[in-house]
Amino acid sequence: MRKMLGGVTWCCVALLLALTSVSAVQKTLKSINGLKKINFGNSVPKHSLLLLHWFANEINIDNNDIIQLTFDPNSGAYGSHHYGNYEDLLDPLPRGNQHRYYTIGNLHQGTSIHLPPYVVNPIIEDMGRNMDRIIFRVREQNIQAYQTIDQVFITQHIPHQGTLYDPAHTYRIDINLLREIREFSVGEDQQPLSYLRNRFGSSPDDFDIENKWGHLACLGLLLYIVIQEKQSSKQQNNRPENRRNPSNEREPRKVQNQGHVVLDFNDEEDGAASRLTGNRESDCWNTLQSYKIYNYLS
Structure with a gap:
C-alpha cells in the first residue's frame, strides 16, 4: 500500500514539474534583431512596441545591470497592478515574500499618473491598442528604496478570452534589448x-521619418527598423527576378554540331564523353560508307 501511495505521489510531482516546465516562458528576445523576428501587426499588436519603448526609457539601468523602477506599482501608476500568475504563464515566484509580478499597459484603467500621449493616442493607426501588456517581476528588498526588477515580459490578451494572456506570444525581454531600445529615446537628449x-x-529616409514623426523621430525609426524595413526586405526577396529556380540549374544547353544536336551539361567529363561518343559514331559511319563504295566499284 505504501509503495502504491509513493508511486502516486511521485507521478503527481512529475506531472506538476512537467506542467510547470511547459507553461514557463522559454522565448527570450535579446536584441532588436530578435524583435524583427516577431510578426508585429498580425500575431502581435504593433502597439506593444510603443509600450515597450516607453517602459525601457522609464526605468533606470545602472552600470551593474540593475534595473530599478521609477514609480510604485502598488499605487496604480500608469495603470500598473499586481499579477497573480494564476494560469502559470510565468515561472513560480521564489520562496518568500520578496518577489511579486505586476502588469502594466491598460489604457482604459483610471490612474493618477498616465502613460504618455504617444502610447495612449498613437499618431499612426492600426496599432492593435489595449491588447498588449508588460509584465515585470519586482524584488522588494527595501520598501524605502526604489524597487528592483529582475524579469520583464511582453504579452497580450487572448481575444475573446477575458483577462487570459497568450502564452504563445509572451516573450521575455533581455536587459541588452532594453538598453538598445533606450538608445531610441525621445526628448532633449535623443540621438x-x-x-x-x-x-x-x-x-x-531621415526626412520622411522626421516629417512624419516630428519630435518622436527616434521612435519612428525604431518602428521602421523592426516592422517596415523587414516587410520591405521580404517583398524584395519575393520578386520574380530574385527567386531561385532549381529546375534551371542543370538545364541542358543545345549546341548545333554539323547537323547533330549535342546536350551540353556544363560538365567537362560529361562533355568530353559526349564528344568522344559523337566522334566514334562519325568514324564508324564514314568507314561503313567507304566500305560500301569500295565493294560497289569492285
Missing part, C-alpha cells in the same frame, strides 16, 4: 537619426 541608422544598419 541623431544618422547615428542610429549606422548603429543598427538601417537605411530609411
